Amino acid sequence: MKIVVCVKHVPDAQGDRGFAADTTTDREAVDGLLSELDEYAVEEALRLREAGEDIEVVALTVGPDDARDALKKALQMGADGAVLVSDEAVHGSDAVGTSLVVARALQHVGFDLVVTGMASTDGSMGVVPAMVAERLGVPQVTYASEVTLSATSVRIRRDGDAASETVEASLPALVSVTDQVNEPRYPSFKGIMAAKKKPVTELTLADIGVDASEVGLDAAWAKAVEATARPAKQAGTVVVDSGGDGAERLVEFLAAQKLV
Numbered sequence: 001m002k003i004v005v006c007v008k009h010v011p012d013a014q015g016d017r018g019f020a021a022d023t024t025t026d027r028e029a030v031d032g033l034l035s036e037l038d039e040y041a042v043e044e045a046l047r048l049r050e051a052g053e054d055i056e057v058v059a060l061t062v063g064p065d066d067a068r069d070a071l072k073k074a075l076q077m078g079a080d081g082a083v084l085v086s087d088e089a090v091h092g093s094d095a096v097g098t099s100l101v102v103a104r105a106l107q108h109v110g111f112d113l114v115v116t117g118m119a120s121t122d123g124s125m126g127v128v129p130a131m132v133a134e135r136l137g138v139p140q141v142t143y144a145s146e147v148t149l150s151a152t153s154v155r156i157r158r159d160g161d162a163a164s165e166t167v168e169a170s171l172p173a174l175v176s177v178t179d180q181v182n183e184p185r186y187p188s189f190k191g192i193m194a195a196k197k198k199p200v201t202e203l204t205l206a207d208i209g210v211d212a213s214e215v216g217l218d219a220a221w222a223k224a225v226e227a228t229a230r231p232a233k234q235a236g237t238v239v240v241d242s243g244g245d246g247a248e249r250l251v252e253f254l255a256a257q258k259l260v
Ligand SMILES: Cc1cc2nc3c(=O)[nH]c(=O)nc-3n(C[C@H](O)[C@H](O)[C@H](O)COP(=O)(O)OP(=O)(O)OC[C@H]3O[C@@H](n4cnc5c(N)ncnc54)[C@H](O)[C@@H]3O)c2cc1C
Pocket: 006, 007, 008, 009, 019, 023, 024, 025, 026, 035, 037, 038, 041, 060, 061, 062, 063, 092, 093, 094, 095, 096, 098, 102, 115, 116, 117, 118, 119, 120, 122, 123, 124, 125, 126, 127, 128, 129, 220, 221, 222, 223, 224, 225, 227
C-alpha cells in the first residue's frame, strides 16, 4: 500500500515574514521549513506504516526548489521517499491552482491513501485537501483526531464541539489530520543519516500533464490585491505603585480601557 503525505514548505513564523511586490510571499526574506501542522500528517502516515504491513510512505510537495527542505525533514522523520513538483509557472498559484498541481502529481505517483495537514501555517486556507480529493474523485475524511487503516478502508474520529463522529471511507481516499492526532517525532541521528540516501523524484508541470496557463498568478481565481504590514507593537503602560495608590491607578487604567 502507498501512503502519500502532502507537505508544504512555508516561511518560518519566527522570522520577519513579508510580501513581494506581486503580493506573493517573499520567500527570500526568511528561511522556510516544513509547515508545523504537516508534521502531524507525516507522523500519522509513519504510525499507520508501523501498524500495518508492506506500507510505503512518500512525502510530496509543490513549491520552489527550496521546498526540498520540507521533504528532507519528512525523510528524516522516516518517510521512504519524496516527490518535489517544482516549476517557475506555479509561482503565485491560488488554492485552486495548487490543488490542481497536487492532484495531478498524486495521480502521477499513485496512492492508496493521501494524508494532509488541516491547514498550512502561512496561507492557512484549509481548503486544498478537499479540492484535491474532489479533483481525484476520491472520498475525503477531514480534521481527523484519530486514524485507523485497514486493507480496504480508512476510519477516523472527528471531534466537534458537541460530539465526536466516527467516519469511514473506502480506499483510495484522502485524510486531513488535526494537531490533536499525535505527537510528531523528532528526527533521530539514524533518521538524519538515512535520509541522505533516500530517493527524491523531481517533476515539472509537463511531467504531470498540467499546462502552465492553468496555474500561477494570472490563472488565480482570487488574487491578493494588497498586503499591508501590521504596525509595530507599542510599548505597554506600566502602572507603578507609589505610596499605596497602585490598585486605584490600575482600576482607573482598566476602566479607561473599558475592561472593568
Ligand atoms: C502573500 C500571499 C498571497 C496570496 N495570494 C493569493 C491570491 O491572490 N489568491 C488566492 O486564492 N490565494 C492566495 N494566497 C494563498 C496561497 O495561494 C495558498 O498558499 C494556496 O492557495 C494553498 O493554500 P494554503 O497554503 O492555505 O493550503 P491549505 O489548504 O491551508 O493546506 C492544507 C494542506 O494541504 C496541503 N498542501 C497545501 N499546499 C501544498 C503544497 N504546495 N504542496 C503540497 N501540499 C500542500 C498540506 O498538507 C496542507 O497542510 C496567497 C498567500 C500568500 C501568503
